[in-house]
Amino acid sequence: MRKYLIIISILLFSLKSFSQNENASKTKFTNFLSKSYYSINLGGIFYPFSNENLIDGYATNTFSRDWFSGRLLLGHKITDDFSVQFGTMRPASWFKYDNVNNIGYERSVWINAWSLSVKKDFNIDKKTSFYAEAGVANITRFGFSINDKVIYEDAHYASLLYGFGFQYWLSDKWRLSANGTFLPKSTNHNQPSISQASVGFEYHLQQVDDKTANEYANNDYFFPKNIFQVSYGTSAIGFGVNRFFGMSLKVGNFESFGIPVFWLGEVKANHAFSLIYQRLIYRSERIFSLDWGASVTYFQSPINNGNVFAFSVFPVLRFYLLRRDGFDFYTNYSLIGPTFLTKSDIDNTKTGPKITFQDTMGFGIFFGKDRKYNAELRIMHYSNGNIFTRNDGIAIPIQFTLGKTF
Numbered sequence: 001m002r003k004y005l006i007i008i009s010i011l012l013f014s015l016k017s018f019s020q021n022e023n024a025s026k027t028k029f030t031n032f033l034s035k036s037y038y039s040i041n042l043g044g045i046f047y048p049f050s051n052e053n054l055i056d057g058y059a060t061n062t063f064s065r066d067w068f069s070g071r072l073l074l075g076h077k078i079t080d081d082f083s084v085q086f087g088t089m090r091p092a093s094w095f096k097y098d099n100v101n102n103i104g105y106e107r108s109v110w111i112n113a114w115s116l117s118v119k120k121d122f123n124i125d126k127k128t129s130f131y132a133e134a135g136v137a138n139i140t141r142f143g144f145s146i147n148d149k150v151i152y153e154d155a156h157y158a159s160l161l162y163g164f165g166f167q168y169w170l171s172d173k174w175r176l177s178a179n180g181t182f183l184p185k186s187t188n189h190n191q192p193s194i195s196q197a198s199v200g201f202e203y204h205l206q207q208v209d210d211k212t213a214n215e216y217a218n219n220d221y222f223f224p225k226n227i228f229q230v231s232y233g234t235s236a237i238g239f240g241v242n243r244f245f246g247m248s249l250k251v252g253n254f255e256s257f258g259i260p261v262f263w264l265g266e267v268k269a270n271h272a273f274s275l276i277y278q279r280l281i282y283r284s285e286r287i288f289s290l291d292w293g294a295s296v297t298y299f300q301s302p303i304n305n306g307n308v309f310a311f312s313v314f315p316v317l318r319f320y321l322l323r324r325d326g327f328d329f330y331t332n333y334s335l336i337g338p339t340f341l342t343k344s345d346i347d348n349t350k351t352g353p354k355i356t357f358q359d360t361m362g363f364g365i366f367f368g369k370d371r372k373y374n375a376e377l378r379i380m381h382y383s384n385g386n387i388f389t390r391n392d393g394i395a396i397p398i399q400f401t402l403g404k405t406f
Contacts, residue, residue: 025217026225026280026289027208033282033290034207035077041179043198045069045091049109053190054097058151064096069196071181077204081121085133088385089113089181089196100146109152110142112386113183113194115161126169133163137183140386141191154389155189167202175202216285221320222328222371223283224405227291229374231274233399235302239268241398242379245361262361263381265393267346269299272380272396276403278316286323291316293334295358297380299396303347310382312339312358327367332378334360339382350390356382366405374403 028034044067051059073087094108117135124130137159143152165179176199183194208216243249245262278293297310314337322329337358344354362378380396 025213026223026283027213027216029205029207029282032076033205035205037075037077037083037202037204039071039073039075039085039087039177039200039202041071041073041177041198041200043069043179043196043200045089046195046197047095047111048192049095049097050192053192054100054151058100058146060097060100061102062098064098066091066093068092069198071179071196071198071200075119075202081123083119083121085115085117085119085135087115089115089137090386097144100151105146107144107146107151108142109144110140110386111194112140113159113161114138114385114387117161117163121167129167129169131165131167133161133165133181135161137161138387139183139186139189139191139194140389140391141189142386142389153190155186155191156389157186157189157191159183159186173204173206175204176200177202216283219285221286221323222366223280223289224278224366224371224374225280226406227276227278227374227403228406229274229276229278229376229401229403231272231276231376231378231399231401233269233272233397235268235270235397237397239264239395239397241377242381242395245379262379263359263383263393263395265351265381265383265395267349267351267392267394268302269394269396270302270305272297272299272399274298274380274399274401276401287320289318289320291318293337297358297396299394301343301347306343306346308346309342310339310358312337314338314358314360327365328371329363329365331363332361332376334358336385341382345390346394350392351382351394352384352388352390352392356384358382362401364401364403372405374401374405376401376403 069091071089073085075083075085077083090112094110096108115137117133119133122130139159141155143154163181168176179198181196185193242264244258246264247256247258247260249257251257274297276295278291281290283289293314295312314334316332316334318330318332320330339356339358341354359381362376364376366374378399383393384391
């Protein structure tokens with residue numbers, strides 16, 4: 001318990017340090033955020049898997065490929081033309097070996113790459129620039145077995161990553177991009193090279209001026225500075241909401257009914273209890289706010305009834321959908337919150353190591369005099385984003401949440 005209290009203290013200290021800002025109304029970005037950007041890119045991915053990657057005695061004459069892929073990046077500008085980037089790249093669907101050995105076996109190979117890189121811009125003219133990128137990537141590959149025999153082994157290793165591209169500046173905020181990204185072949189890990197050609201955009205956060213910030217601060221829209229919440233969920237009511245937002249709900253003849261904006265997980269917790277603190281970092285004029293939070297969640301595993309604690313820090317994106325005299329209705333979304341679990345491979349399932357990520361989404365209201373009270377429904381998920389080959393994931397049943405703003 002002493003170890004866990006130390007972990008909580010470190011998380012809270014980190015939260016406070018990261019959120020420090022002289023702008024008490026939070027209508028201006030922190031210095032860190034004002035120099036940050038995100039990038040979304042879509043295009044073709046190419047990896048020449050073949051029968052040579054399989055063990056002797058196994059082969060196919062046909063392969064199924066979906067070339068479509070995406071790359072998401074979060075960046076921070078050290079200088080105007082030099083940045084650090086963190087992101088992920090993956091195909092829309094997995095490479096498939098069709099009808100292995102002509103006896104009806106179809107097997108997929110999954111691949112995922114998380115990267116940390118630096119990017120250097122070279123201006124060509126006022127609107128156009130060239131960039132070069134270099135860094136390291138965490139490559140995770142899920143191979144396959146047939147009748148408990150490994151035909152293509154899993155792999156997890158570090159690789160070099162490099163790339164280049166051209167950007168067209170629409171404004172100080174928006175840049176259009178044409179990109180090439182490359183990861184070399186690894187003979188030691190039986191992995192062919194990976195290449196991606198993509199187009200997309202960068203959006204650079206821009207600090208608002210003092211006049212605009214003051215106008216936002218003095219309007220009548222409510223944004224809580226701090227929130228403390230208590231949540232409870234039980235598997236007795238099922239995982240229908242989790243399945244719906246993970247597009248895996250079975251309805252009639254539909255095997256995959258829902259909206260694909262969240263995840264489920266192989267381990268489905270029996271009970272879950274959470275204590276959550278959130279602190280405002282930035283607010284817009286009316287609709288959007290960004291919080292940082294810290295939480296402690298207890299849940300019970302379904303097979304062995306094991307007791308597991310999760311200690312997390314996380315960002316929260318909150319969007320206000322409806323504002324009325326008596327309440328404010330919102331939805332929120334949180335991704336890749338660093339988390340420490342007190343157990344690994346829960347219930348002997350390949351949930352992965354103790355270091356993982358927390359994801360949440362929910363709907364809620366602020367109500368009462370001065371919006372002092374909060375009620376929320378939310379779902380949670382823990383997984384490591386395929387950073388490791390063991391990533392079966394954990395689903396937390398829908399939680400009923402009560403909170404207090406201050």
